[in-house]
Amino acid sequence: MPPPVRRKTLVLFLMLGAALAFASAAYADNGGFAPVPPASPNASGIRDAYLWISIFTAGVFIVVEASLIWFIFKYRRRGRDRTHEGPQVHGATRLELIWTAIPVLILAAIAAFVFYKLPGIQDVPKAQAQGGPLNIRIDAHQFYWQFSYPDGQVSINELHAPANRVVKVDIHSDDVAHSWWVPALGGKFDAIPGQTNDTWFQAERLGTYRGQCGEFCGVFHAAMHAKVIAESQRDYEAFLRSAEDPQVLGRQEWVGVCAECHGLDGTGGYGPNIQSNATLVSPESLRTLLENGLNRTAPLSSYMPPVGRGWTNAQLVALMAYVKDHVYKAGSSGG
Amino acid sequence: MSWITTLDHKRIGVLYIVTALVFFVAGGILALLMRSQLATPNESLITKNAYNELFTIHGTTMIFLFIVPFWAGLANFLVPLMIGARDMAFPRLNAASYWFFLFGGLVLFLSFFAAGGAAKAGWYSYPPLSEEFYSPGTGQDLWILALHLVGISSLLGAINFICTIANMRARGMSWMRIPLFVWTILIYSVLLVATLPVLAVGLTLLLLDRQVGTHFFLPDEGGNAVLYQHFFWFFGHPEVYVIILPGMGVISEVIPVFSRKPIFGYKAIAFSTVAIGFYSMLVWAHHMFSVGLPTFLNIFFMLSSMVIAVPTGIKIFNWLATTWRGNLIFDTAMLWALGFIAVFTIGGLSGVFLAAFPVDWQVTDTYYVVAHMHYVMFGGSVFAAFAALYYWWPKIFGKVLNERLGKLHFWLVFAGFNLTFFPQHLLGLMGMPRRIFTYDRHGLFEAYNLVSTIGSGIMAIGILLFFWNVVQTTRTGRRAANDPWLGDTLEWYTTSPPPPHNFDKLPYISSARPLRDLRRRLAEARV
Numbered sequence: 029m030p031p032p033v034r035r036k037t038l039v040l041f042l043m044l045g046a047a048l049a050f051a052s053a054a055y056a057d058n059g060g061f062a063p064v065p066p067a068s069p070n071a072s073g074i075r076d077a078y079l080w081i082s083i084f085t086a087g088v089f090i091v092v093e094a095s096l097i098w099f100i101f102k103y104r105r106r107g108r109d110r111t112h113e114g115p116q117v118h119g120a121t122r123l124e125l126i127w128t129a130i131p132v133l134i135l136a137a138i139a140a141f142v143f144y145k146l147p148g149i150q151d152v153p154k155a156q157a158q159g160g161p162l163n164i165r166i167d168a169h170q171f172y173w174q175f176s177y178p179d180g181q182v183s184i185n186e187l188h189a190p191a192n193r194v195v196k197v198d199i200h201s202d203d204v205a206h207s208w209w210v211p212a213l214g215g216k217f218d219a220i221p222g223q224t225n226d227t228w229f230q231a232e233r234l235g236t237y238r239g240q241c242g243e244f245c246g247v248f249h250a251a252m253h254a255k256v257i258a259e260s261q262r263d264y265e266a267f268l269r270s271a272e273d274p275q276v277l278g279r280q281e282w283v284g285v286c287a288e289c290h291g292l293d294g295t296g297g298y299g300p301n302i303q304s305n306a307t308l309v310s311p312e313s314l315r316t317l318l319e320n321g322l323n324r325t326a327p328l329s330s331y332m333p334p335v336g337r338g339w340t341n342a343q344l345v346a347l348m349a350y351v352k353d354h355v356y357k358a359g360s361s362g363g
Numbered sequence: 364m365s366w367i368t369t370l371d372h373k374r375i376g377v378l379y380i381v382t383a384l385v386f387f388v389a390g391g392i393l394a395l396l397m398r399s400q401l402a403t404p405n406e407s408l409i410t411k412n413a414y415n416e417l418f419t420i421h422g423t424t425m426i427f428l429f430i431v432p433f434w435a436g437l438a439n440f441l442v443p444l445m446i447g448a449r450d451m452a453f454p455r456l457n458a459a460s461y462w463f464f465l466f467g468g469l470v471l472f473l474s475f476f477a478a479g480g481a482a483k484a485g486w487y488s489y490p491p492l493s494e495e496f497y498s499p500g501t502g503q504d505l506w507i508l509a510l511h512l513v514g515i516s517s518l519l520g521a522i523n524f525i526c527t528i529a530n531m532r533a534r535g536m537s538w539m540r541i542p543l544f545v546w547t548i549l550i551y552s553v554l555l556v557a558t559l560p561v562l563a564v565g566l567t568l569l570l571l572d573r574q575v576g577t578h579f580f581l582p583d584e585g586g587n588a589v590l591y592q593h594f595f596w597f598f599g600h601p602e603v604y605v606i607i608l609p610g611m612g613v614i615s616e617v618i619p620v621f622s623r624k625p626i627f628g629y630k631a632i633a634f635s636t637v638a639i640g641f642y643s644m645l646v647w648a649h650h651m652f653s654v655g656l657p658t659f660l661n662i663f664f665m666l667s668s669m670v671i672a673v674p675t676g677i678k679i680f681n682w683l684a685t686t687w688r689g690n691l692i693f694d695t696a697m698l699w700a701l702g703f704i705a706v707f708t709i710g711g712l713s714g715v716f717l718a719a720f721p722v723d724w725q726v727t728d729t730y731y732v733v734a735h736m737h738y739v740m741f742g743g744s745v746f747a748a749f750a751a752l753y754y755w756w757p758k759i760f761g762k763v764l765n766e767r768l769g770k771l772h773f774w775l776v777f778a779g780f781n782l783t784f785f786p787q788h789l790l791g792l793m794g795m796p797r798r799i800f801t802y803d804r805h806g807l808f809e810a811y812n813l814v815s816t817i818g819s820g821i822m823a824i825g826i827l828l829f830f831w832n833v834v835q836t837t838r839t840g841r842r843a844a845n846d847p848w849l850g851d852t853l854e855w856y857t858t859s860p861p862p863p864h865n866f867d868k869l870p871y872i873s874s875a876r877p878l879r880d881l882r883r884r885l886a887e888a889r890v
Contacts, residue, residue, distance in 0.1 A: 215724020
């Protein structure tokens, strides 16, 4: 058994480490001890449920760890012989019943509060002054988010919405499973091919809320970021007008969809150099490629996801126009 | 050579344990590589597909090639000894199950050299991502093959354990007298037999999709991607208890011996094991709360998941009560057992948050879940595995592991473990999804990730010390007596290591602690 001094140093070291960790945590706005500060009623509901559960779990944590430490200290060997036995107690039915019943009661209290909060988290609030919730369709793709607005406008990776308006999102996927998640605006809902999930949010403050794909979806999962931009009604309308410009759409599509793998100038990156690839300026082959993707086994097993599956004609046309003007370089080598 | 053809349960157990520890080191190296990549933001050490291979093979290795077979190995060695049997019920089946395991593991690791590299769709490999189109190359197929082989191994082993425990108990070894570790191995086996076939179905359908062109999980052609998730988690959640229950069994053996008291509430612990086993098969969809199941199903799975906390709590309270008024001896095995209670409690409590499905929507698939599951799997099962190694090493190898190195090993891993995984809760709450190979600059994100990586390094040093301890002990360690810890159970009656036939004769068994009874009878006879 090591001498007591050294054990004290060790305990001191551990406590210092823990104190540092907690201090640095408290220094930040919430330090990560609760979900990020909510900016939408559903996210607030989740945070309330989280804090409610924290009260009970903290209590149990303290009771268990304190008795553990207390027993370790109080009933340590203190030079007694190894053969020295404690009282041969085999159990106590009453105690067993108590520590079965108390957790049941705690869990009931937790479940009751969660059910009380559930409608405020899950149900889309009823119609409001602006004429009901705004419906936006989300299509998750490898490896970008596409947002379609009620009048047909489309944006990539940036969802614009008026602040304080209830926004209902319908979540689709056209390839693998993804998960829609902007922490300040509520929980995750998976985008699964073959089914539609929906959720909602109501951004309470102007600003940009960041999120990221929450279900592992392949090689660029880490790069699949989303932004929700909550703006004034006027800015939102201005955004919708600008989104109708094919140049703007085409640029967004190239940057958000193609450039992820092929580079901003098309000279390649994770994917091959396509700068002078004739497919770029052949509407039919480009359409086929974007809708079906490409699967290759030689020389290396690789594939291109069907990034344009579900695109409207306007989207394809906008991309082709952009690519023709800004990316494609005829005749140079490569491709 | 005799080790290859052996049918002796003890030698097969040793083969299992050694192989599992080799895979533990391999899987640990993969984890250290991941932590190195995540040490600082926008790091470019290991990215994209290579990183995805790392976490896929790390998870698969630790679950299928380390902890489950480690328990199989320990149980192989101990169960016949603990119940006073000569061997397992089916010695040849036993050998077969080891070899299936070894070759399954080799297939998994050799798949790194396959065209397109190893599988990279995560340890649960959800389709459509794991389908032919999105995961071309043979890595994913080899992953399926490896899991089939390891699955057959576990299934054969489980049948063998059930038959052995049901039929080969010594005279007087009634159900209420078998060691609690044996109880947990019984439930471990029942869960494997009940759920492995379902995993096999899911994997086979995935293989058919990939190789034959069926479309069970391809929605475009009429399949259903969520179906696989049900197959997987119907197996996957009971698997979590396959991983933790034997650990709880080990703790239930170690704590009484080093407290010099009987276990508090033998029946409560045994029955809570059965209850956990039963409920574990009713909670699988809590892994799928964000999939968009109907609300009544979410509610059902939330309540069933919360119910499991009750029998788990019963165990923790009973272990604490066992130490109450004891004569606590802090040998290394006991340190691991007490450390288990300290950290497993945290893992259990974070599980309550995850069971509440609206909260789960916020934290699922983030580092919060990574932290939670490492607190229960590493803080739970691996701590228990080390407790088991220090406790039974003398019986298995005939030498006592060095206590000094052992304690250093414990403290380094205990500190490193908490430094690695505690900040991950906070990262998850701040919005860091799991399975990302990099993240952007952002104050606390960077700090917590760096602390986590430093912690993993401290843990690695601790674990290296363990292997150094093994080398030292094998070379110069002190020889073990039959019963170095004054144990309660039958394995301590025979020599260390035991002879091939285990026992020359058995003591009279009239309680769950035949060895203590024997010591007392001898002491009385002397007076």
